[in-house]
Amino acid sequence: MPSSLLGIEDLSRSEIEVLLERAKEFQSLHREKTKRLDLFNGSIIVNLFFEASTRTRISFEIAAKRLGADAVSITASGSSVSKGESLVDTLNTLAAMHPDAIVMRHASSGAPHFLARHLDTPIVNAGDGTHEHPTQALLDARTILDNRKSLEGLRVAIIGDIAHSRVARSNIHLLSKFGASIVLCGPASLLPQDMSHLVNGVELTHDIRTAIKDADVIMMLRVQLERIHEPRFPAGEYFGFYGLRLDHLSLAKPDVIVMHPGPMNRGQEIASEVADSQRSVILNQVENGVAVRMAVLEKVLS
Amino acid sequence: MAKLLIKNGRIIDPAAGIDRVADILLAGEIVRKIDDNILAPEAEVFDATGLIVAPGFIDMHVHLREPGFVHAETIETGAKAAAAGGFTSICCMPNTSPVNDSAHVTSYIIERARNAAVVNVFPIGAITKGSQGEELASIGGMKKAGIVAISDDGRPVMNARVMRRAMETAKSFDLPVIQHCEDLNLSAGGDMHEGVVSTRLGLRGIPSCSEDVMVARDILLAEVTGVQYHVAHLSTRNAIAMVAEAKKRGLPVTCEVTQHHFTLCDQEMLPYDSAFKMKPPIRCNHDVAACIEGIASGVVDALATDHAPHAGSDKMQEFERCPFGIIGLETAVGLTFDRLVNPGIISINRMIELYTTGPANILKLNRGTLQTGSPADVTILDPSREWIYDLNKSASKSRNSPFHGWQFTGGAVTTIVAGKIVWNKDTAQ
Numbered sequence: 001m002p003s004s005l006l007g008i009e010d011l012s013r014s015e016i017e018v019l020l021e022r023a024k025e026f027q028s029l030h031r032e033k034t035k036r037l038d039l040f041n042g043s044i045i046v047n048l049f050f051e052a053s054t055r056t057r058i059s060f061e062i063a064a065k066r067l068g069a070d071a072v073s074i075t076a077s078g079s080s081v082s083k084g085e086s087l088v089d090t091l092n093t094l095a096a097m098h099p100d101a102i103v104m105r106h107a108s109s110g111a112p113h114f115l116a117r118h119l120d121t122p123i124v125n126a127g128d129g130t131h132e133h134p135t136q137a138l139l140d141a142r143t144i145l146d147n148r149k150s151l152e153g154l155r156v157a158i159i160g161d162i163a164h165s166r167v168a169r170s171n172i173h174l175l176s177k178f179g180a181s182i183v184l185c186g187p188a189s190l191l192p193q194d195m196s197h198l199v200n201g202v203e204l205t206h207d208i209r210t211a212i213k214d215a216d217v218i219m220m221l222r223v224q225l226e227r228i229h230e231p232r233f234p235a236g237e238y239f240g241f242y243g244l245r246l247d248h249l250s251l252a253k254p255d256v257i258v259m260h261p262g263p264m265n266r267g268q269e270i271a272s273e274v275a276d277s278q279r280s281v282i283l284n285q286v287e288n289g290v291a292v293r294m295a296v297l298e299k300v301l302s
Numbered sequence: 303m304a305k306l307l308i309k310n311g312r313i314i315d316p317a318a319g320i321d322r323v324a325d326i327l328l329a330g331e332i333v334r335k336i337d338d339n340i341l342a343p344e345a346e347v348f349d350a351t352g353l354i355v356a357p358g359f360i361d362m363h364v365h366l367r368e369p370g371f372v373h374a375e376t377i378e379t380g381a382k383a384a385a386a387g388g389f390t391s392i393c394c395m396p397n398t399s400p401v402n403d404s405a406h407v408t409s410y411i412i413e414r415a416r417n418a419a420v421v422n423v424f425p426i427g428a429i430t431k432g433s434q435g436e437e438l439a440s441i442g443g444m445k446k447a448g449i450v451a452i453s454d455d456g457r458p459v460m461n462a463r464v465m466r467r468a469m470e471t472a473k474s475f476d477l478p479v480i481q482h483c484e485d486l487n488l489s490a491g492g493d494m495h496e497g498v499v500s501t502r503l504g505l506r507g508i509p510s511c512s513e514d515v516m517v518a519r520d521i522l523l524a525e526v527t528g529v530q531y532h533v534a535h536l537s538t539r540n541a542i543a544m545v546a547e548a549k550k551r552g553l554p555v556t557c558e559v560t561q562h563h564f565t566l567c568d569q570e571m572l573p574y575d576s577a578f579k580m581k582p583p584i585r586c587n588h589d590v591a592a593c594i595e596g597i598a599s600g601v602v603d604a605l606a607t608d609h610a611p612h613a614g615s616d617k618m619q620e621f622e623r624c625p626f627g628i629i630g631l632e633t634a635v636g637l638t639f640d641r642l643v644n645p646g647i648i649s650i651n652r653m654i655e656l657y658t659t660g661p662a663n664i665l666k667l668n669r670g671t672l673q674t675g676s677p678a679d680v681t682i683l684d685p686s687r688e689w690i691y692d693l694n695k696s697a698s699k700s701r702n703s704p705f706h707g708w709q710f711t712g713g714a715v716t717t718i719v720a721g722k723i724v725w726n727k728d729t730a731q
Contacts, residue, residue, distance in 0.1 A: 086615065086618070087623075088618055088619070106620070108620035108621065108622045109574070109621070109622070110505070110573060110621045110622075113574045114574055114620055114621065129504050129505075129622070131503060131504030169502075194498045194500075194501040195501060197501075198498075230490070
């Protein structure tokens with residue numbers, strides 16, 4: 001389905017630029033007198049979230065409403081298979097009610113790809129397993145561009161549970177399309193060697209200080225305990241070696257920005273003082289989420 | 303007595319060292335003779351001019367799903383699919399429901415096959431009760447009932463002590479042990495080969511080492527116990543190397559490779575397509591190359607399909623929810639021609655060996671040859687037959703194959719079991 005958004009990997013650089021530009025235009029909408037555009041009056045967007053989510057789901061809901069569309073949110077705890085219904089049946093049932101788009105988050109990598117093969121309804125991937133989270137990468141790029149002239153040549157450090165991070169994968173695809181220099185950091189059991197083959201020019205290190213050195217952007221990731229089924233790292237030792245502390249920031253560029261897709265585990269991957277510091281743009285990310293998702297929904301509904 | 307005279311075909315029988323154009327007469331369910339210009343006026347005549355006449359092919363790794371999973375396949379439909387693939391004998395794995403871990407399940411399968419199967423069916427019994435890997439199954443009773451080997455296939459025997467006892471028991475009953483080599487702790491939760499592709503797709507990986515550590519362990523146990531040990535569906539370069547080394551040391555170790563493991567690599571998988579999901583998974587191109595080399599050099603003893611039917615709805619789910627396995631009986635010979643014979647990697651003789659003497663020797667089946675007195679099981683091949691695999695016309699109940707629409711040059715054209723033609727390529731489905 002051409003108007004689905006399944007991942008950053010399949011988007012071209014110019015398609016991404018268009019979305020980022022449009023998102024910039026939407027950024028100031030909440031300050032306008034008319035906060036609701038009349039673009040898609042009557043269109044229905046179904047948010048189908050099989051995984052727990054606060055910010056992404058609400059972000060998509062608000063984005064839809066600001067565009068003048070109606071949003072219906074369904075949170076299915078676990079998968080509908082627990083009630084005996086297959087994923088295909090759940091989606092066919094929804095599709096029979098003719099929504100204009102389905103925004104889906106699912107615990108299985110590839111679930112949206114599987115569905116896009118069987119449904120005509122455009123699908124927006126709001127996160128599939130550990131595979132991709134395209135709108136997160138777009139809002140991350142938008143946030144970086146709010147603080148830097150371009151992505152070209154920026155040194156971006158992504159630190160944490162890379163193995164299980166769809167945010168990391170989507171960001172790696174996007175940043176490499178724009179010529180950023182990417183360094184991934186984490187414990188060996190959470191940083192597969194094969195990540196260096198995902199795209200060209202990705203650096204791997206297990207030393208947080210090496211990763212942060214001269215960084216323009218530091219992206220911290222949570223350890224995805226709900227996706228890991230066995231202990232990957234000695235208990236209690238994570239923060240000491242891979243947590244971001246205030247004193248680390250002096251290794252980076254003076255105007256470094258600190259990002260986190262959320263939710264944060266303060267004291268686990270990021271010290272509270274860093275999360276609340278001037279260098280942190282974490283709340284800007286959330287803000288940009290609405291603007292970016294408006295741009296994405298606009299593209300999908302057109 | 304029904305007689306079948308196959309005229310003028312190129313008879314290739316590796317066990318007997320025969321490779322010549324001649325006639326072969328089948329009567330009373332056995333091979334009567336091979337000679338030039340046999341006269342047999344009362345016989346039905348099959349003109350095999352331009353064709354290859356081989357001993358009936360044997361697939362030593364098939365899942366027939368009966369009893370218990372008959373929505374996916376039955377002994378009857380699996381046998382039909384085998385015949386359509388040129389196979390005259392198949393060995394069925396015990397992961398049915400109930401598991402074939404006792405004489406009465408073995409007898410049930412043999413009886414069903416006798417009534418419903420158009421090819422010979424040889425059951426493989428479980429190693430442990432319920433294939434749970436703890437208590438030994440009734441191996442002696444099953445041997446009496448007719449099993450030809452033991453395996454917990456689908457699962458490995460994880461406990462080394464249990465495996466050792468199983469090997470000792472198997473040896474005393476003169477049975478080979480076939481192991482599905484997978485360390486479940488290392489493969490835990492994996493859905494495809496662990497590598498660049500799994501990392502990119504965000505799918506949990508099944509590392510090669512999960513197969514390799516088990517092969518390594520079992521070879522050492524086989525050395526201690528002296529049992530005939532066979533690696534099922536071998537897929538990694540390290541495993542090939544270890545089997546080669548074990549053979550050099552004179553250990554009774556054999557192995558098989560499936561057609562999908564010498565044909566597909568993980569880079570070629572359609573992302574998240576369950577028609578490419580099986581265990582062991584399709585691995586990287588280096589593993590594929592090593593398997594092909596092992597097939598050519600003689601390290602690999604047999605080719606087997608691991609035909610694993612699954613109902614359509616089971617395979618129509620999110621990738622990680624789908625069961626492992628693909629069907630393969632009908633595409634085995636075509637893929638072997640396409641990837642190994644036609645490119646000149648192996649000769650037709652070697653191919654026939656891999657489907658006849660290889661499995662027959664491992665399982666001591668007294669088949670796989672056309673010497674006088676042997677069962678009249680014959681596979682007729684046409685190396686220049688152009689055909690396309692239409693999954694929708696498959697004789698199997700299931701449709702889980704990645705090879706739909708593939709074009710082949712070379713394949714089986716007629717399958718003969720006990721002197722009777724049970725499949726011909728022109729027979730309507």
